[in-house]
Amino acid sequence: MILTDTLFLATPSYRSRAYAQAMSAAGLLPARVIALPGNEPIWEGAAEITVALRPGRTARFRPGETVAETFACLGVPVVGAVSADVNSVEFIDQLRTYPEPVLIFSGPGGVIVRAPALGIGKRFLHVHGGYAPQFRGSTAFYYSILDEGTIGATALWLTEVLDGGPILDRRRYEPVPGIEIDRIQDPLARADLLVDVLEGRQREGRYPDGAPDGVDAHTYYVIHPVLKHVALDRTGLLQH
């Protein structure tokens, strides 16, 4: 099933790979993929990893499989972005040439999409790695592991407020012992929630507008390695 109103903007990353494979597994495909330039990460672990994300939802992830490889035989066109900078005039002009009004955003980490890109009449669907608004910002899931022993994901429409846009859906996940977080668990949790949103769009025929929620909002910055270590210890992810 092709989602004719939906683009997928993918930078080379494990998150983009998880999104592509989750969409493929759910049979919900974007109309096209815009591939941002960059170096594909090299995976040297197991070819496939199975993770029980939550009751009733087990993900199979091939971390070494690129987005282009996932979509190669599914009829989804992959086009190259003219710039790696999603805020550049060239890239914004390119986006304007596509008719799809919704863009699944899997851009480079830490990049903030600015007003000119957000103002071209397309909505940017982003799945943040944290349970917003309590855990906004960077590496928020490590802070939530320290605070409450969970990792979170929040699907929202991007606005100029960092992780502060209208929320479509959100969920907390129990960390899975022995499965690394940065490259596996966080991407898979986000992909899981993304598929839920896409399934909702499929059922309803349209994306929800989402609801703003700024109550008890906290914005986090990249966690210091010592605190990250304590969080990893809490989830049984230390190498002995």
Add this chain to the structure above:
Amino acid sequence: MTEYVYTRRNLFEAPEYYHYAQCNQAGYLEAWRNSRRDFVGALVQARYEAAGPAAREAEPLEARLAGLTAEVGQAGRVSADAADVVHRLVHKYEVSRRLYQRYAGDWRRLEGVPAAGLQTYLWFAQLLILHCRHIPRDRQKLSTLLKVCDALASLDPATYSAAQSRALEAILAAESELVDQLAREFQ
């Protein structure tokens, strides 16, 4: 052997942003503690050779942080003003890894104002410590404190005056206690 790598270069000259840190080795905390212990040893050694501080006027942000640190220490609680200043400076430090000697009333950076001196970072660290002691679940502030301490420990110990050296030794001891306290929560 696990090593702590974040104080090997001058972080005021070449800031560190800690993306995708590899810290999942079982001996990581011990490596961090050893790194801090070695620095404190060098700090104490250099103290005996340090010249007395040159008389100078305190920078505006430095003076404000000194005042707030004294106020929070005496009151035994974090006032709204102190919490707001900590919040603003954490944002500024996390974004640019720099503080400046003075800001506009709405915390905008002012054109031409120089970067803050070492003493401002020492007061900032002390205020963060007090904040973390009073509000221990505010992990963001502890994370920022660790980064500020990395930066301070990335300098040549001889950089510090004897008074600054003693203050930094106390800061690193308090930092260690706060990390121990956090680690104990999960034992």
